[in-house]
Amino acid sequence: MPNIMPNIASVFGGSLYQSESGRSSPVFNPATGEQIAEVALCSKQEVAAAIEAAVAAQADWGETPASERARLMFRLLDLLEKNKEQLALAISREHGKTHEDALGEIARGIEPVVFACGIAHLLKGEHSTNVARRVDTHSLRQPLGVCAGITPFNFPVMVPLWMMANALACGNSFILKPSERDPSASLLLAELTEQAGFPKGVFSVVQGDKEAVDALLEHEDIQAISFVGSTPIAEYVYKTGCAHGKRVQALGGAKNHMVVMADADLEKVCDALIGSAYGAAGERCMAISVAMPVGEAVADALVAKLSARVKQIRIAPATDAKAEMGPLVTKQHREKVLGYIESGIEEGAELVVDGRAFRLAGHEKGYFLGGCLFDRVSPSMRIYREEIFGPVLVVLRTASLEEAVSLINEHELGNGVSVFTRDGGIARNFARRVRIGMVGVNVPIPVPVGFHSFGGWKRSLFGSHGIYGAETVHFYTRLKTVTTRWDERSGESEGAEFNFPKT
Secondary structure (H helix, E strand, O other): OOOOOOEEOEEEOOEEEOOOOOOEEEEEEOOOOEEEEEEEOOOHHHHHHHHHHHHHHHHHHOOOOHHHHHHHHHHHHHHHHHOHHHHHHHHHHHHOOOHHHHHHHHHHHHHHHHHHOOHHHHOOOOEEEEEEOOEEEEEEEEEOOEEEEEOOOOOOOHHHHHHHHHHHHOOOEEEEEOOOOOOHHHHHHHHHHHHHOOOOOOEEEOOOOHHHHHHHHHOOOEEEEEEEOOHHHHHHHHHHHHHOOOEEEEEOOOOEEEEEOOOOOHHHHHHHHHHHHHHHHHOOOOOEEEEEEEOHHHHHHHHHHHHHHHOOOOEOOOOOOOOOEOOOOOHHHHHHHHHHHHHHHHOOOEEEEOOOOOOOOOOOOOOOOOOEEEEOOOOOOHHHHOOOOOOEEEEOOEOOHHHHHHHHHHOOEEOEEEEEOOOHHHHHHHHHHOOOOEEEEOOOOOOOOOOOOEOOEEOOEEOOOOEOOHHHHHHOEEEEEEEEEOOOOOOOOOOOOOOOOOO
């Protein structure tokens, strides 16, 4: 596999394409703050050219038997396993997450590929015989055509695989618009797809910014758009895509809570919170960013344990095999997170652990930030209401489970939530009552496995379909129902029927 290109290109029709727009965006190594590449940004006209190639490729691909598409998916699966170290290197180099965390991302990205290998079974329709005399009905699912995915910086391999695997398996061609902050992994995915034997043009990569996004949202030949990112952009993508007649699934932001009951094992709770809140420097839409201990005694004990553990997190670049947390993705994002910390202090929250002074010797220009812990946060505070997307955990104390559930249900975001308890009745009641899309019971990051589906509620998901799993097969196909009548005898016409047909 080649080294990451110094001038990052797009992939149209199975070939590398260097944009001639004259616009580009710098790519940095977050651990050093140094620019390591330049990504060429496509114009609206160049996006149209990529779509034209995808349309041409899809005509035959959509007619390829599902079993043949599955065989190619098996080859891709094998190549992903064999090249996961190179993919992890690309992720860590441009995003900053630790090497082990990058490998974990790849493993979770591979799960929907495994699911897509069974596409021949997943596309089976239904059949009913003799629904009326001499009349049968059957259904089938057919590909949409050209689909596109707009993916975030925090999972440059996992989220594209969540989208592309099932889109391609269903017989669509797919155009990926990755984040311009860490675009190199997308080219590695394109190379592996080509090596697996997928036809040229079936999978394309369009490097770009908002101009490319709008071109995809507005082009008449794009049938469906998948998006993962912040809630404001998710809403924009959903409204714009729908206005142009597209099927859209747009996954937005999160404010994930963990309710800690009095009977919970606090050592295990701390392990769960430290990993889920500070892993990947908090740059996960499923990160726990709010701890909700029930009762003052539980809160006091939890904060005491957490404050000691947060200070012990090993913060280092991905090149350090013992690193537990890396830098934030960009200088601008680090400054945004610092702004949230200042806001929490100004609004009266207690900053128990202040990681702002953290500096790593030899990496002073890197975008590192120490873990931060706020206590005595109230629901009106900005650090509670908004997604911070950084290594900042807030503790909101509650008096009862009912109060905790009420606050969670009132929040505008509804991606994930967890409860830690030894009481099965509490867990069952919580899981049924909480208005959140993904629930964990003694599980800190309740990301469903690849044969279920991922998706939040409320303003964490715009559209009616979750991503990957059975939901995504429905999203990437169009249902057709066929009713047939075959007369088994010849004879005189029975005459016209003017009334609505009855069985």
